Amino acid sequence: MANEVAAVYPGSFDPVTNGHLDVLRRASKLFAKVIIVASVEGRKKLDFSLEDRLDFLRRAVISFDNVEIDSFDGLLVDYARKNGASVIIRGLREVSDFEYEYQMAVMNRRLAPEIETVFLSTGSEYYYVSSSLIKEVAALGGDISGLVPECVVSALHKSKGEVPRQ
Numbered sequence: 001m002a003n004e005v006a007a008v009y010p011g012s013f014d015p016v017t018n019g020h021l022d023v024l025r026r027a028s029k030l031f032a033k034v035i036i037v038a039s040v041e042g043r044k045k046l047d048f049s050l051e052d053r054l055d056f057l058r059r060a061v062i063s064f065d066n067v068e069i070d071s072f073d074g075l076l077v078d079y080a081r082k083n084g085a086s087v088i089i090r091g092l093r094e095v096s097d098f099e100y101e102y103q104m105a106v107m108n109r110r111l112a113p114e115i116e117t118v119f120l121s122t123g124s125e126y127y128y129v130s131s132s133l134i135k136e137v138a139a140l141g142g143d144i145s146g147l148v149p150e151c152v153v154s155a156l157h158k159s160k161g162e163v164p165r166q
């Protein structure tokens with residue numbers, strides 16, 4: 001039964017956006033528990049510390065009652081196994097997301113055949129919202145309200161002027 005299944009929703013969340021929260025909201029309706037897990041390391045250099053990224057997540061998910069927050073290092077499937085999650089959630093915005101996501105899903109399946117990756121599409125209003133674009137727009141003084149949680153808007157306004165690393 002899907003409603004007895006625990007899922008992990010991994011990402012860098014550097015920082016969390018309303019697009020991520022849209023995916024989380026959809027996942028939280030489908031699964032008994034969703035653990036949103038921030039990676040300690042990212043594929044790219046991360047702009048926010050792990051502590052900040054977790055703090056934004058904590059504040060942003062306060063209204064979800066079946067969502068937990070954690071961080072992970074090493075292989076995602078090892079984290080999922082240790083924490084009793086049999087599903088990995090990933091959000092898909094547009095076609096260009098697919099290649100990387102498919103590679104990860106197939107690699108994760110090879111590493112842990114019992115764990116399924118489930119792709120959820122974001123609401124169309126978020127298809128252009130990515131953490132890196134948000135940081136760039138904020139650094140250049142653009143309006144990011146409504147695209148990220150309020151705590152992230154404040155943090156990005158404080159660091160305004162610092163164009164993020166790519």
Ligand code: PNS
Nearest residue numbers: 010011012013039074075076077104107
């Ligand atoms: O938000 P991101 O940067 O797209 O998230 C990518 C992330 C952290 C989910 C991915 O890089 C990951 O799972 N890293 C953990 C290392 C791992 O398990 N690698 C093998 C799977 S391809």
